[in-house]
Structure formats: structure tokens, C-alpha cells
Amino acid sequence: MTAAQQSPATSNPTHPLNVIVATDCGSTTTKAILIEKVGNEYRQTYRGEAPTTVEAPFEDVTRGVLNAIAEIEELSGRTILDGDRIITPNQAAQGDPKRGVDIYVSTSSAGGGLQMMVTGVVQNMTGESAQRAALGAGAIVIDVLASNDGRLPYEKIERIRTMRPDMILMSGGTDGGAVTHVVEMAEYIAAAEPRPRFGSTYRLPLVYAGNKDAQPQVNKILGEKTALEFADNIRPVLERENLAPARNKIHDLFLEHVMQQAPGYKKLIEMADAPIMPTPAAVGVIMETIAKREGINLIGVDIGGATTDVFSVFGGLFNRTVSANLGMSYSISNVLAEAGLDNIMRWVPFTIDEQTLRNRIKNKMVRPTTIPQSLDELQIEHAIAREALRLALIHHKSLATGLKGVQQERTISDVFEQRTSGKTLIDLLKLDLIVGSGGILSHAPRRIQSMLMMVDAYEPLGVTTLSVDSIFMMPHLGVLSTVNEQAATDVFVRDCMVYLGTCIAPIGQGKDGERCADYEVALPDGHIEKGTLAFGDLKLFSLTREQHATVTLQPSKQVDLGEGPGQSFTRTVTGGVVGLMLDGRGRPLQLPTEQAARVAMLTRWYNAVGLYPKGS
């Protein structure tokens, strides 16, 4: 998906881009950043934020945008606004470089983002393809209906009626195949007379991207009841997925219909000099760009208050999922419900009774904007974040898969291997980079806290680099990259990405204290650190992003670093603000079940890397 494929709201500006203002209208906060060209490169210079104003009493998203930009004006001394208008272009040519900006771009997830319902014929084939298409377009999928989803027809109709999506994506059938099932689904949708979430006067946008032979019938059934648009089949043949046309159509309809209904968006679209993108779609663009530019596999995560988005690019294939109810404030209680108390408690380095913990989590849910004041509260939030991250990745793995239902060629060598189709694409051993974003990761008091949260949640294998988004500006850069790739790349490299460091984690398990591997780390100053990494050890070496170290590990017989059990391993790695971490805790990571032993183990790990202030 690229912006070039979208229908632009306005034409690209012809003047040079030296000053850029970008906003992201989130569900609670609108964040604005200012980017300025300093010498030959673009830098992010100021940042402002204000509450989002989609809801009553303001019901105009642009109020929050103007407030956030006004904060930038205060901080930077630059005049950007003339009443309710953004001054463009910058007035440097008129001798007033501190007046105006050259371009304004924005993303949005306000008002709950883009909520979609998708339909398919076979749940784990066209149903999943439709889900992937919608997720990739930045939507939250509120339900997947399929002919074989186990629900009775009247239950499906009731479900369609009670949900109030912003848009429906219909898929089903391969081109030239049977039309009956997909037409049947169209009949259910027509009978349910679905109504859009915002506004009662316009017809619900519906993208049909199923068997093209059924288009005339679908048009007959739904043409008058919905704002129907056709896109190429997302599964033209069983063996191939074709998601881009449906995604682009979703973006067009998002701008043309959905955004027009949300309060103040007409004004916002007019204010912006490039099409408004759904926030997750913009983050997806950035993730794809990094993976492509560096030729790497990556996982990106944006853990917010209400939802956690996971993005991955493996072997060039992009996937995104959103775990709609895993988050650190509004949805914090749901993390407890889904993960269970024991899974959260296993990361807490002290004892606390269940009732107190449960009450504290619920109190955070009802007062989501509060922040941990004491260290134990911070540690509890970090424990919950680990579980939210872990669960969101499990969800992602289940959807980021190869195509299901595809016939596979088997050779004699496959006789003993019962591989099924639809295997997950996420291979942690092939993972090069984890990018973290969202308040709990971006604003952790110590960067090592972000690093260890992600390592504990994802349990990366072998060598993996970790980074965080410094102040949550990936959405801004995502939409900016569709207008000016250089500006987005400059800011991304210099101001957005904070490289935390590299984690090296051998695969295998052993008793606490047993030898896991012998290591030799040749540090940039010529010094060589040698020693034994025992099971249960965490070792941290100071190494910056600009520095290189050569690491040699000789694992014990049953331990693997990707080269095979017991095989020696040498790799040159870079560091980051945290450094180089050797993780000898074993994979899969196991924690003692007995409480005192668990607390002792956690305390040892946390002290080894200086996770929290001493004496905690």
C-alpha cells in the first residue's frame, strides 16, 4: 500500500519542504511534532499535545489539532496558526522564516479508529485473507463471519445487525468457482440492514472482493442497501492472496465515507496537504520501509492504552494484527482476564496478595490516566506489559501465516514430517529487529526496562537487536514518508529510533547455574571479556550503537545458537543505549513456580542488569 495508490485529498506542494508539522489524532491525545530542515538533514525539533476533541462537547477533531499545534508554537516561538488556519508555505522567502510551515500531514485513530466487519466463505481461508486485508489497511476487525463459522444463519444476521461497523469487507470464493455461498452471505447482510457507526443518513460502505463472477448478484442484492464498491478478488486462486486492491479500496472509502462522518474530519481533510491515514496503516508503512531498506526481518509493536498493534515483516511479507483489548490503561483489566493472575505475578519481584493486586488493576482501569508513583506500582505495570506483549504476539503469530488450504508438494523427505499448510511466518530465530512503541516502552524511566520487557515477552532466539520509538512519532513519519521519504527517513534514523542494544539468547534449557555457553566478547577498546554464561545468568556489556563487538560463544552440547546444538558461534554486533545483553536464562524461558524462589530469581536478574533503583 502506498499513498500514491490512494486518491490524494490535495495535490503535493511544489515549494521546497523545510518545515513540516504532523499530527496524530489518537483516541485520547492528539500529538503534534515539528520537523525542520537543519543543514542538509531533517530533524524533529518540537512536540506538543492536547486532548483529542472528537467527542462532545467539542465534537470537532480539529480543535485538538489546533491546541496541539498551539503548544508547538509556544515552545518553538514559531507562528504556525492564523486563527483556525495553518499558515502554508513557510514565509522564509518573504524574510520571515519563523512564520508558517511548508506542509501539514496527519494520521488518525480517533473515535475508535476504523472498525470493520469482514466476511468470507471458509473461515480459515477467505475469512482469514479478508481479515489480513482489513488489518493491513489499519482497521480493527470486530468480527469475521464465514459460511462455516458454526453460527446459525439467524445468528449471523443478528450479529451483523447488532454490530455497527464503519465498513464491511466481503470475500469468498475463487474466481470462476461457485457463487452460492458468497451470494448467501450477501443475502444475510442485506437482511440485517447494517447501519454505520457514525451518522444515520448515509449508507454503509461495503467492499466486495470475492469471486468476481458473483459481482452482478451481489450488486443486485446490496447495491441499493449499501455504498457498494468492487475490488479484485483477495483470493483469486487458492494458492495466491491478492490483498493490495482491497486494502486500497478500504483506504479510499475510509477517506470518502467514514472520515466524512466523524466530527470535524471534513475540516481536517481540508487542512491536511496529504491524505489522512489511519494511524496503524501509517505505522505499517514505516515498518515496511525499515525492513525493506535494511533487508531484515522485524517485529514492531505499539502497545497503547486500549489496544496493542503488532506488525511483522518476514521474508518481505508484511502482516499486522491488532489485539483490540490488550492495553495498559483502558484495557489493563482485560490483560489480567486473558493472561490470568499467575502469569502476571510471575514477573513481579515481591509478594502481594491477590485481592490487593486485583483492586489496583481495576483502579487503573477506571482511572486510566494515572501513572505509577511508587516503584512497586511501576514493577506491577511492567509485569502486566510483559503479558500484554506476549499475548499480542501469540495473536499475531496465529494470523501472520502462510495460506491455509493450499495443496503442498511433498517429496520422500517429507514423509516423516507432517507439516500442515498455514504455518506461522514468525520465526524468532530469523528475527533481526524488534521495534517497540507506546507509552510503557517509550517512557520507561530506564531504557533497560523497555529492553527487558520486550525480551521477556517475546523470548527472542539467537541474535536480535531491540529499539524503541523515542516519543511516539512513527505514525507521523509513516504518513510523511508518503510525501517526502527523505524527511521521514532522516527523522526516523536520527530522532525516532532509539537503539537499545542487542540480545543474544541461546536456545536450550538447563539447571540454574549449569554451564550454558562459554563466551568471548572482543570490545571496541581492544579489551576481551571472557567467561562462562551459566543457565539463569543475564550479563550486560556497555556497547553503543556506533560501536561494534565480536562475540564468540561455545555453547554446551544441548544448547543451540542457530548453528546447531553445541556448535560454536561468532558474530559482530552493535549495541545501543543499553548495550549488549547475553541472556542465559534458557529458551523457552522458565520461572520457578514456588513464590520465594521466583522472587529470588527475578531479583537476581533485575539486579544483574540494573533494572530498578537499588534498594528496591
Add this chain to the structure above:
Amino acid sequence: MAHSYTPGLTVTERTTVRRRRILPLPGSVLVQVGDAVRADTAVARAELPGKVVPLNLANQLGIAPDEINDYLVKKEKDSVQKDDVLAENKPFIKWFKTEIRSPITGKVESVSTITGQILLREPPRVLELRGYIDGVVAEVHPEQGVTVESTCSLVQGIFGIGGETSGELVMGVKAPDQPLLPEQLNASMKGKVVVGGAFLSAATMARAKELGIVGLVVGGIHDKDLRALLGYDLGVAITGTEQVGFTLILTEGFGTIPMAPKTFALLSAHAGQKASISGATQIRAGVIRPEIIIPHSGPAAATKVAQTEREGIQLGDPVRVIRDPLFGKIGAVSGLPSELRAIPTESEVRVLEVRFPDGTTTVVPRANIEVIEGA
């Protein structure tokens, strides 16, 4: 953030509230601007479309989908009674005759020659929308509903479950720090809204349900009791549709937390009066708080109360600490330092100083206090 502050909960003796009463789909409005309405007055009515029942006639008759029109007895838009014949085949031998009968009373919505399916729809269900509060119709939204306005006392809670109801306000305890015990509830409280103090247990909730109490208002409860009441662990604070036998409103939070004295005093002053309450909570952007509305009657009720808009936190403002370790404590703002301060987590945040009634002061992150709003 220059423009924001932590919005608090309103607890006020006198205010004017406007509540939009909107139908889920277009219908007819039954009242006019200026009409006096009561909580149980029907203000608007709509017909909810009936359930749809699909039947695959082609499969049941063993024919091709495009042939079904030849077999239909009832056509599109025809009314049908339960057990009416919808379609039948015409065999040479009567013995082999198959009749497909309607499982419902309603009408034939559509017939598809592609899928061989017939869709039947049950008759519409009438939905009447109530006034919810005693007041005056301030605005009519044609075909959609009305806005009812009332001069009242208003208490906003932090969290609730259950929908709208109304009943006489009764004090179950004598002081805001007392728990509401099962033995304090009795049969005379049936149909009423009972106010507790710091806490109520699962046993009290069970007793309230047994007695037919319509509403409970209390400082706090334990999360485990909420889970037991609902039968599941509530993940997201979006509530209002639960049916647990009563509407529950927490004024402070989870745990044993004395009700704010101002809230308790206000509710006590109105004991014996009728209150409209709603447990609906939505803690997202566009927050919905549970509420207790006690409409004022008499001529004074007609005078509107000017709504003041808060500019930000100011010295002397009454505040509630809303995060551990001082969760639930109530005091007044005694200092507003502008610079960032490091807190024990090592985060540098904006803080304020709170003076408690015993004269002690403490420094709290601004994000962790809530202004107690309302004059």
C-alpha cells in the same frame, strides 16, 4: 500539557442536566417541547425490525435454486402465519408431496433464485423509550428522540454496572466510612436506591437482590466480588447492559474506600427523595460516568443554573488522590510547582502538593489526582 487537567467527578447540590433520549433507529416522538415528563414517561417509540429466519427451500425440496419460484405458495412480501405452507412440490403421486411450512408468523422478506433461500421476518417489536429523569422536554429531535432537562442534585460515580432505574433514596449507613452490611438491608427497601459507606460485600449484594433493591451506591467493592456478581472478569470499563438484579454505583473505586464526605452529605440530605440512577460507564474518549440524579421539584426547579467551566487546577481545589499509595485520600491543593520533579519510579513528572484534613502535606503526580467538581 498546557491545556489539560484531570477531569474530576461532579458532586453538586444544584445543577441543570440535559439528557438526550435517542431511539436506536428512527421512530416517532410522543412528547412536545415544554412537556413535563417523569422518569417512567414514554417519550418516543420505534419499531425494531423482527428477527430474520432463513430457510433453504431448494435443499428441502430437492430442486435447483433457480426453480424455486415454481414451487412457492407464498411470494415475496406476503404475510405468513406459523405453519402456513410456504412452498410445495407437485408430485404425480400425492403420497410423495413435500410441504415446507413457515416456522414463524411474519412475512416473506426475500426469495433468492441463486441460493434457493427464502428469508422470513418476524413482526416488528415496539420499543418505548422512557424519560429517565423527571424534568421538562427541552428539545425534540424529529423521529429520533428528545432532550430532557432537569434542575437537580448530581453525583457522578467512578464506575457502575447495570442500566437506568429510579427509586427513593435511602441511607443504609450512618457514616461514610461504614461498610454496608447485609443485616442493614430490609424488606422496606424494595424498589429503592440504598446508599452505603466505604464498602459492600458479596453477601450484601446477594441480600439486595433478594429484597428487590433497585440500586446500590457505595464507596468501593472488591474486584473479586464484582467478578462473582457478573460471572466473568470484566476486561474493559464499558458497562450499562448488565442484568444482575440492581444497578451498582461506586463513588470512589475498588477496595474499601470511605465515600467522600461531600458525596455522603449530599445523598444524606436527599434521603427520602426520588433519584434516577444509571450504572452505564464508558471509560474511553467521550467518557460516560455512572450518575445519581435527584430532580428538584417546585418553582425553583425552573430556574436554570449557570454552568461554570473549569480552567485548570487551582490552589485550594478539593482533590482526591486516585493512585496508590495514598489512594482514596481527600485533601486540598496547597502547592502547584511548575517544574518537573523526580518521583520514586525515577520518572520526571509534573506534581502538585496536597494538604490533608489532618494538616499533613504530600507531593503527588498531577496525573494521580482528581478534582472533586461541583459547587
